[in-house]
Amino acid sequence: MMVTVKINGKEYSKDVEPRTLLATFIRDDIGLTGTHIGCDTTNCGACTVLMDGRAVKSCTVLAAQADGHELETIENEADKELSMVKESFIEENGLQCGFCTPGMIMTSLYMLRKNKNPSEDYIKNSLAGNLCRCTGYVSIINSIKNANEKINGKKAVVK
Ligand code: FES
Numbered sequence: 463m464m465v466t467v468k469i470n471g472k473e474y475s476k477d478v479e480p481r482t483l484l485a486t487f488i489r490d491d492i493g494l495t496g497t498h499i500g501c502d503t504t505n506c507g508a509c510t511v512l513m514d515g516r517a518v519k520s521c522t523v524l525a526a527q528a529d530g531h532e533l534e535t536i537e538n539e540a541d542k543e544l545s546m547v548k549e550s551f552i553e554e555n556g557l558q559c560g561f562c563t564p565g566m567i568m569t570s571l572y573m574l575r576k577n578k579n580p581s582e583d584y585i586k587n588s589l590a591g592n593l594c595r596c597t598g599y600v601s602i603i604n605s606i607k608n609a610n611e612k613i614n615g616k617k618a619v620v621k
Pocket residue numbers: 498499500501502503504505506507508509510519520521522
């Protein structure tokens with residue numbers, strides 16, 4: 463079946479099998495390999511992308527379900543807020559092996575657009591669907607606070 467999506471502002475049409483997962487479609491059919499696949503079972507969050515502005519785990523969505531929709535991935539260099547989140551993760555050492563990082567960053571972007579002054583508890587709860595095996599999360603939370611200051615100009619409430 464033909465699937466047409468806009469990814470990072472560019473339109474793509476591909477003929478895929480109906481069972482194709484969105485994560486596989488983005489990586490293998492489109493060639494945007496910044497979106498990672500960790501578990502393929504909706505647990506790790508490494509595959510998180512934005513679909514029509516909402517964070518989704520792309521291993522849990524069929525490519526066919528994304529037909530006609532707009533996606534944003536970690537590669538979107540035109541998105542200034544996404545660039546700020548990426549910078550913040552670098553500045554606060556919010557990554558080690560980097561495997562979880564694309565998903566963490568896309569979830570963070572969604573979170574900071576939804577809540578312009580998130581508390582630390584809110585940040586932690588928002589990361590419940592994203593697993594990191596390396597960092598212990600403290601540097602990730604600091605990265606998100608830093609990103610919040612860049613994007614929203616406010617300090618997260620420390621709790
Ligand atoms: S690869 Fe999608 S949640 Fe782990």
